[in-house]
Amino acid sequence: QVQLVESGGGLVQPGGSLRLSCAASGSIFSIYAMGWYRQAPGNQRELVASITSGGMTSYADSVKGRFTISSDNAKNTMYLQMNSLKPEDTAVYYCNAVPTTVLTWGQGTQVTVSS
Numbered sequence: 001q002v003q004l005v006e007s008g009g010g011l012v013q014p015g016g017s018l019r020l021s022c023a024a025s026g027s028i029f030s031i032y033a034m035g036w037y038r039q040a041p042g043n044q045r046e047l048v049a050s051i052t053s054g055g056m057t058s059y060a061d062s063v064k065g066r067f068t069i070s071s072d073n074a075k076n077t078m079y080l081q082m083n084s085l086k087p088e089d090t091a092v093y094y095c096n097a098v099p100t101t102v103l104t105w106g107q108g109t110q111v112t113v114s115s
Contacts, residue, residue, distance in 0.1 A: 001026060001104075002024055002025055002026045002027075002028060002103050002104070003024070003025040003026075003104065003106070004022060004023070004024055004025075004094075004095055004096065004103055004104070004105070004106035005022070005023045005025075005106050005107070006020060006021070006022050006093060006094060006095055006106050006107065006108050006109040007020070007021050007023070007109055008020040008021050008109055009092075009093060009109030009110045009111045009112075010110075010111070010112070011112045011114065012085055012111070012112070012113055013085075013113070013114070013115050014085060014086055014087060014113055014114075014115055015084055015085065016085050016113070017081070017082060017083045017084075017085065018082045018085065018111060019079060019080070019081050019082070020036070020079065020080040020082065020093055020109060020111070021077055021078070021079055022034075022036070022077065022078040022079070022080075022095030022106075023075075023076065023077050024076040024077070024078075025076075026076070027076065028076065028097075028103075029053070029073070031053070031097045031102070031103075032052055032053055032097075032098075033050050033051060033052040033053065033097065033098040033099070034050065034051060034071065034078055034095060034096070034097055034098060035047050035048075035049055035050030035051065035069070035095065035096065035097075035098040036048050036049045036050075036069060036078075036080045036093055036094070036095055037093070037094045037095070037096060037101075038089075038091035038092065038093045038094070038111075039091055039092055039094070039108075040088075040090060040091040040092075043091070045094075046060065047060065047098065047099075048060045048062070048063050048067065048080075048093075049063065049067055049068075049069040049080060050069065050098040051069045051070070051071055051078065055071075057069050062088075063082075063089075066082065066083050066084045066085075067080060067081065067082050067083070068080070068081040068083075069081075078095055080093070082111070085111075085113045086113060087113045087114060087115075088113075089111060089113050090111060090112050090113050090114070091110075091111060092108040092109065092110050092111075093108055093109050093110075093111055094106060094108040
């Protein structure tokens with residue numbers, strides 16, 4: 001049914017910025033909240049940011065003040081603006097529903113922060 005496509009990742013130096021996009025192929029209006037997850041090698045997948053249908057946002061402590069989540073409902077697209085990137089932000093970033101990941105996972109987009 002709904003397909004999720006993440007994009008916008010890449011290689012960036014510490015302190016740099018990236019803007020990730022998550023495009024949904026179908027309407028997800030029935031989902032209360034969506035979020036960005038990330039998984040680095042050897043680490044568990046973690047939720048880094050979420051946004052509700054009403055626009056309420058939340059962030060993991062590790063990214064507060066640096067990342068901003070937003071959405072464009074008309075485009076069925078969610079974004080993650082990442083500033084002041086650190087090497088520990090290196091991971092594959094995915095989008096899915098919050099708190100339960102009821103949608104099929106996309107391929108994710110690789111973010112690599114390295115000097």
